[in-house]
Amino acid sequence: MVERKRVVVVGAGIGGLVSALQLAIGGCEVTVFDKACEPGGKMRTLEVAGRKLDVGPTVFTMRWVFEDIFAKAGTALESFITLKPVDVLARHAWSETARLDLFADIAKSADAIGKFAGAADARGYVAFSKRAQTTYETLKNSYLLAAKPTPLSLTAGAGLRGFADLWRISPFATLWNALGDYFRDPRLRQLFARYATYCGSSPFEAPATLMLIAHVERDGVWMIEGGMHRLAEALENLARARGVAFRYGTAVEEISVHGGRTTGVTLSSGERIECDAVVSNTDTRALAAGLLGVGATKALNLSNSAPSLSAVTWALIGKTSGFSLARHNVFFSHDYKAEFDDIFFGKRLPGNPTVYVCAEDRDAKSASMTEPERIFMLVNAPATGDAHAFDKLEIESCAKRAFGLLQRCGLSIEFDPNMAAATTPSDFAKLFPGTGGSLYGPASHGWAASFARPTAKSHIEGLYLAGGSVHPGPGVPMAAISGSLAAAQVLSDMRSTPRSHRMVMPGGI
Numbered sequence: 204m205v206e207r208k209r210v211v212v213v214g215a216g217i218g219g220l221v222s223a224l225q226l227a228i229g230g231c232e233v234t235v236f237d238k239a240c241e242p243g244g245k246m247r248t249l250e251v252a253g254r255k256l257d258v259g260p261t262v263f264t265m266r267w268v269f270e271d272i273f274a275k276a277g278t279a280l281e282s283f284i285t286l287k288p289v290d291v292l293a294r295h296a297w298s299e300t301a302r303l304d305l306f307a308d309i310a311k312s313a314d315a316i317g318k319f320a321g322a323a324d325a326r327g328y329v330a331f332s333k334r335a336q337t338t339y340e341t342l343k344n345s346y347l348l349a350a351k352p353t354p355l356s357l358t359a360g361a362g363l364r365g366f367a368d369l370w371r372i373s374p375f376a377t378l379w380n381a382l383g384d385y386f387r388d389p390r391l392r393q394l395f396a397r398y399a400t401y402c403g404s405s406p407f408e409a410p411a412t413l414m415l416i417a418h419v420e421r422d423g424v425w426m427i428e429g430g431m432h433r434l435a436e437a438l439e440n441l442a443r444a445r446g447v448a449f450r451y452g453t454a455v456e457e458i459s460v461h462g463g464r465t466t467g468v469t470l471s472s473g474e475r476i477e478c479d480a481v482v483s484n485t486d487t488r489a490l491a492a493g494l495l496g497v498g499a500t501k502a503l504n505l506s507n508s509a510p511s512l513s514a515v516t517w518a519l520i521g522k523t524s525g526f527s528l529a530r531h532n533v534f535f536s537h538d539y540k541a542e543f544d545d546i547f548f549g550k551r552l553p554g555n556p557t558v559y560v561c562a563e564d565r566d567a568k569s570a571s572m573t574e575p576e577r578i579f580m581l582v583n584a585p586a587t588g589d590a591h592a593f594d595k596l597e598i599e600s601c602a603k604r605a606f607g608l609l610q611r612c613g614l615s616i617e618f619d620p621n622m623a624a625a626t627t628p629s630d631f632a633k634l635f636p637g638t639g640g641s642l643y644g645p646a647s648h649g650w651a652a653s654f655a656r657p658t659a660k661s662h663i664e665g666l667y668l669a670g671g672s673v674h675p676g677p678g679v680p681m682a683a684i685s686g687s688l689a690a691a692q693v694l695s696d697m698r699s700t701p702r703s704h705r706m707v708m709p710g711g712i
């Protein structure tokens with residue numbers, strides 16, 4: 204009988220869950236360890252006044268990524284979760300009167316933009332949407348789904364046409380500058396520049412290629428019935444059904460490396476687990492900082508890119524009035540440049556924050572709501588959680604500025620402070636060690652940043668990487684793709700080196 208290869212996955216974030224599932228399907232004996240008590244990692248929930256809120260990702264896109272993952276496991280995504288498309292992608296506000304909705308339908312958005320900013324910008328939007336789509340289509344297979352893309356590999360195979368396509372997507376321009384070609388109204392430039400923050404980056408430093416996120420969102424945003432966390436639960440249930448074992452509340456303290464290859468892990472309890480391969484779903488900076496042992500620091504060379512954004516978030520139950528909330532709402536600051544200068548250069552909470560508000564009880568049918576509702580709010584913040592904990596006063600004053608902006612845009616939220624929970628960069632730093640609270644891996648600043656992310660195969664034999672800090676990048680679907688790439692790499696390496704290198708370690712089990 205052929206011995207099944209044993210794989211340990213460190214972390215049950217989206218990347219870890221997808222890797223574990225696909226490795227089990229590939230015939231491995233898989234155990235997932237997570238120091239948290241449930242699956243999902245950043246896709247987490249908090250209970251406020253007896254009600255559960257999503258306090259991580261709220262915008263679900265690229266559903267085809269998960270349809271593929273469930274199909275490869277012999278089932279259907281819809282058998283596990285119920286998805287409903289949103290009609291209004293997001294409602295945007297700058298003041299009590301300046302408001303704009305974006306829709307999945309280009310013509311509907313162009314019409315709204317025409318009324319908001321004039322016919323030239325409506326035409327600009329249609330042209331921009333086409334370019335965002337071209338960017339996405341150019342990069343989907345050559346970059347997003349590729350195991351180890353390089354600037355050269357992007358054009359290889361497609362010859363001159365590939366080069367022309369690549370040139371057309373302006374890899375060297377910043378997103379902010381590229382948007383100037385399409386929009387005269389600075390508010391529209393700000394609206395579409397915000398997509399850089401989905402990668403935790405400043406639009407003033409991020410490459411224009413990030414406009415592909417605008418296409419991804421226009422291609423569809425879905426609500427998951429019961430909340431985003433259901434997706435993590437669905438992946439966990441499916442992985443269990445395919446034989447994966449999960450051990451929660453169990454931190455991995457060390458990834459053992461002997462003779463340049465991984466031999467197993469040591470848990471915080473001191474228990475040692477021997478295995479043939481390890482997939483690390485922790486942030487890559489945790490590995491580089493030695494938080495998983497000295498041996499694992501050699502797994503990667505991290506570029507010196509700035510860490511991506513952190514956040515201050517509030518989850519609350521409150522009564523809203525004065526502004527008809529959609530599911531996703533963005534209230535913009537009046538000086539976008541100053542906001543990112545505060546965060547990335549000043550390393551302080553923004554003096555004038557842009558505020559994202561998710562009205563978690565709202566869907567297309569709930570235009571007005573008289574009962575207290577679940578509200579999740581997010582303000583971008585610097586990832587200084589390891590070095591400087593913003594004190595209570597700083598967080599309160601940030602909250603005051605955020606609620607002040609909502610008020611100026613017409614939205615009042617009445618709530619009992621006991622029914623609100625804030626999460627700060629230092630809280631995120633504790634939840635995701637080694638990150639300083641940065642939530643999206645390294646920032647995508649400069650054209651080369653996207654190629655500097657570590658890929659699935661680390662420098663250590665038998666140690667693989669998956670998650671938002673790894674290629675192709677952050678976001679729920681991207682982390683899932685990285686999990687698939689890691690599993691594929693493990694399986695392919697195992698096939699090419701069939702002999703088990705597993706070592707028996709003293710004290711090992």
Ligand SMILES: Cc1cc2nc3c(=O)[nH]c(=O)nc-3n(C[C@H](O)[C@H](O)[C@H](O)COP(=O)(O)OP(=O)(O)OC[C@H]3O[C@@H](n4cnc5c(N)ncnc54)[C@H](O)[C@@H]3O)c2cc1C
Binds near residue numbers: 259260454683
């Ligand atoms: C507030 C917020 C809002 C976001 N909004 C969106 C959005 O709307 N749409 C979107 O697509 N994306 C969004 N994102 C990004 C998205 O959530 C992440 O990119 C993605 O979930 C990251 O998954 P991951 O695979 O990197 O794992 P992570 O979520 O980073 O999970 C890693 C896991 O590893 C565990 N771990 C770490 N160290 C150890 C150890 N030593 N031993 C055991 N376990 C360990 C952690 O406990 C954690 O569970 C948001 C993120 C945040 C925080």
